[in-house]
Amino acid sequence: MDVLNIDNSATKEIPQISVIVPCYKQAEFLDECINSVIDQTFQNWECIIVDDGSPDNTEEVSKEWCKKDTRIKYYKKINEGLSKARNYGIGLAAGKYILPLDADDKIGRQYMELALPLFEENASVKIVYCRAELFGSMRGEWRLPEYSFKKLLMGNMIFCSAFFPKTEWERIGGYDINMKEGSEDWEFWINMLSNGGEVKRIESVQFFYRKKKISMVLDTIIYFEKNSNYICEKHVSVYDKIIGNHIILNAFKESKEYRLGKIILYLPRKIWNFIRKSK
Numbered sequence: 520m521d522v523l524n525i526d527n528s529a530t531k532e533i534p535q536i537s538v539i540v541p542c543y544k545q546a547e548f549l550d551e552c553i554n555s556v557i558d559q560t561f562q563n564w565e566c567i568i569v570d571d572g573s574p575d576n577t578e579e580v581s582k583e584w585c586k587k588d589t590r591i592k593y594y595k596k597i598n599e600g601l602s603k604a605r606n607y608g609i610g611l612a613a614g615k616y617i618l619p620l621d622a623d624d625k626i627g628r629q630y631m632e633l634a635l636p637l638f639e640e641n642a643s644v645k646i647v648y649c650r651a652e653l654f655g656s657m658r659g660e661w662r663l664p665e666y667s668f669k670k671l672l673m674g675n676m677i678f679c680s681a682f683f684p685k686t687e688w689e690r691i692g693g694y695d696i697n698m699k700e701g702s703e704d705w706e707f708w709i710n711m712l713s714n715g716g717e718v719k720r721i722e723s724v725q726f727f728y729r730k731k732k733i734s735m736v737l738d739t740i741i742y743f744e745k746n747s748n749y750i751c752e753k754h755v756s757v758y759d760k761i762i763g764n765h766i767i768l769n770a771f772k773e774s775k776e777y778r779l780g781k782i783i784l785y786l787p788r789k790i791w792n793f794i795r796k797s798k
Contacts, residue, residue: 532563533613533614534563534564534565534590534613534614535563535564535614535615535616535635536561536563536564536565536614536615536616536617536618536631536635536682537564537565537566537567537608537609537612537613537614537616537617537618537685538556538564538565538566538567538618538619538620539567539569539605539608539609539612539617539618539619539620540552540553540556540566540567540568540569540608540620540621540622541569541571541601541604541605541608541619541621541622542568542569542570542571542573542577542581542622543570543571543572543573543577543598543601543604543622544573544574544575545573545575545577545621545622545623546573546575546576546577546579546580546622547575548622548623548729549568549577549580549581549584549622550580551625552620552621552622552623552624552625553566553568553584553591554625555625555626555627555628555727556591556620556626557588558628559626559628559629559630559631559632560628560629560631560632561629561631561632561635564590564614564631565590565591565592565612565613565614566590566591566592567592567594567608567611567612568581568584568591568592568593568594568608568622569594569595569596569604569605569607569608570593570594570595570596571596571598571599571600571601571603571604572595572596572597572598572599573598577622578593578595581593592611594607594608594611599696600696600699601694601699601703602693602694602695602696602698602699602703603694603696605619605693605694606693606694606696609685609688609693610693612685614685615684615685616634616635616638616682616683616684616685617682617683617684617685617688618630618631618634618680618681618682619679619680619681619704620680621679621680623729623731624680624726624727624728624729625727625729626680626725626726626727627649627723627724627725627726627727629723629725630649630721630725630726633649633721633723633725634647634649634682634721635682637719637721638682638684641717641719643715643716643717644716644717644718644719645683645684645687645711645712645716645717645718646677646681646682646683646708646711646712646716646718646719647681647682647683647718647719647720647721648677648678648680648681648682648718648719648720648721648726649720649721649722649723649724649725649726650720650721650722650723650724650725650726651663651678651724651725651726651727651728652724652726652727652728653727653728653729653730654727654728654729654730655729655730655731656730656731657730660724661678661728663676663677663678664676665720666718666720668712669761671705671708671709671712672709672757672758672761674705675702675704675705675708677704677708677718678704678726678728679704680726681708683711687711687716691707691710691711694706694707695707695710695753697749698746698749700742700745700746701742701743701746702742702743702746702747702750705746705750706746706749706750706753706754709750709754709757710754713754713757
């Protein structure tokens, strides 16, 4: 494992926020991503780039950033997938709060400044996210349903770049490394919130999600039923408890469908089976 950790910083202050940036074959977008972190109005952060065995020039780009700003740290590991890369970076993080950020996305200038007080004002808050906008091959607001836990059980409306306390990651054991085909963030949120906790959304656009013609999201759609069935089985007691009260059926009547771009994701077979049994 290669580690670059240059220490010529002007401050020894412990960062409140750790931004975790896994990178695999995304070096061409990394400058734009890291620039959005550098540009934050809130400055007490660290940024951990995890090179997940990327065959491109991720190492070269990352080390240049480390030279420019000692809050940026670079670690290289063998390729083991997104969940392991995120867990690896979070394990090294010094911050109280974690913000995952994919190497091809970016954040708005005030995201940290607006998020932090929502945690500090209410100890029951576990997740803070925001409104989002698409860029790249598709542009415009990324319209997602408002959060409720019962709706979250049917489909994910919280993108991966949301803040959460590191202690919550520790409590639930991190991202599920068995989920190698997408939806790992969906399962992570369900796991974190299954015993309660509040979710807050910042009502301004502070996250920008890059849409590409060829994307891992396409694989996520292909594997959606497989992933969602795995999630249902892993959290069967949560689904059973809620289905017993007919909450999922009622929530589905309210929400009808979830949209990702122009593709509609309907309830997976496993959840429909729960609903049919509950009638």
